[in-house]
Amino acid sequence: MTGVLRVLRSVLLTLGLPAVILLAWWFTSAGSTTFYNPPLSAILGTFRETWFSAPLGESRLAVDVVPSVLRLLAGYGIALVAGIALGVAIGSSRALRAFAEPVLEFFRAIPPPVLVPVLMLFLGIGDTMKIVVIAIGCLWPVLLNTVEGVRGLDPVLRDTARAYRLGLVATLRHLVLRGASPQIVTGARQALSIGIILMVISEMFAAKDGLGFSIVQFQRGFAIPEMWSGVILLGVVGVLLSLVFRAVSHAVLRWYLGYRQSQHGGA
Amino acid sequence: MTRTHRLAGRRTPAWALGLAGVVVFLLVLELAPRLGLVDARFLPPASRILAALAERLRTPELWTALGQTLTTWGTGLAISLVAGVVLGVVIGSVSVxxxxxxxxxxxxxPVPSVALIPVAVLLYSTGMAGTLLLVVYASFWQVLVQVLSGVQDVDPVASDTARSYRFSPLTRIRTVVWPTTLPYAMTGLRLAxxxxxxxxxxxxxxxxxxxxxKLLGIAQSSGAVESMYAYVxxxxxxxxxxxLLARALEGRVLFWHPSVRGEVAA
Structure with missing residues (x-):
């Protein structure tokens, strides 16, 4: 009995406020005749027909949303691989770190959206430009956090690995990447939100397809309910990506979370 | 082998290596276009970019734009800082x-703030308020989430002690909650x-x-590549x-906190 009540309570707590907000939006906008603020019912009505129109292969979901997300994943993947590889190299050598740090600090500080006009010169407005923009923008958080993580490795563990003559690959796998993974995940999380920003604005700047492109087109054509449906869809994509990220990072960091819990429990 | 390496590392101070890094980087940026490795129309040599920058720095246009950028940035950051801290402390202290x-x-x-761009354009056209909307939406969450986890981190013993001495809620926030939350809030500020x-x-x-x-966008669309890089x-x-400013502020505000004291001692 109490179990049922507890589940009911948590469901109510989770869904209560969102439901109140949606209902408030629904009813305050219901009779709205303001051009910019159409009724929520109208937005949801156009949502389906805008994004999921009849043959799924030709719907905007397949033509615009999927390519956007694929470009994001491609750029993000490149940034992860390059950032971790460079970060391990820079983090492992004191001299290299001192050598590269000022330049990296400068590049990290350039707001990544500025890259869009610069890379447009080199690469035009195609897929390559967008993937490269996303990759470069995502690179810095991954790289700098990996450097910090590798730098913060326990020196005793490092010496132990050396004393046991662990090979380079084994050291990398069991000591360096493992030990730095909490920081790498932190960097990857920051990179993901920057990646989503860059995905959208590289399409808003200049593109032929994509989620950001569609939203701006709707806005310029004053198709307001469609625009709002795009804004909502983009929000949903952001939330879904962060859920996937959380699941993956939980799997990667399971050892670390358990370790921290045992440390806290022990103390 | 390792020892000599370490000694060599100690002999060359970090700042000298860093300076060497900057010099090498500028040299590559200078030589790559001059040797034709990249198209000089797209990436002019470093010297020409810096010359363009020096020239821009003498125009009032750049300084006005810099002031405008800083105003938008500062206003947005201030709004989200105040809102994030106040809401974070209130929400965090009341468990319901x-x-x-x-x-x-x-x-x-996780809703990307750039999703609001079309909304901002419709509501505010090209005014500052539209950009402020984006800035506040993006940075507010950074502050709020940090402050929330800071309030959660308050030592339950300290909190119970304050309660049994019948501290008023305001005193409790000032003397117990705030000192614990401040380091989190500073992290939030730095990210924001x-x-x-x-x-x-x-x-x-x-x-x-x-x-x-905006100047950067204009330079790009009018083909003024050197000015564009100068703005970059x-x-x-x-x-x-x-x-640097955020880090300095963090050090100054948290001079009493172990994380900062440890850094100074090291």
């Missing part, structure tokens, strides 16, 4: 509020400061709010300044 709002916060936080700059420039580039980003350098320097 925390439970009720948790799912909403988790849902709204750079996110706010990113979105300020984004708004200027895409919406056309006056500022450095300006935004980079601005970013470095923001990072």
């Amino acid at each position: 509020l925390r439970a009720v709002t948790a799912s909403t916060i988790e849902f709204l936080r 400061a750079s996110v706010a700059l990113i979105l300020t420039v984004t708004g200027e580039l895409l919406i056309g709010t006056p500022g450095i980003g 350098v300006v935004t980079g320097l601005l970013g470095v300044a923001v990072n």
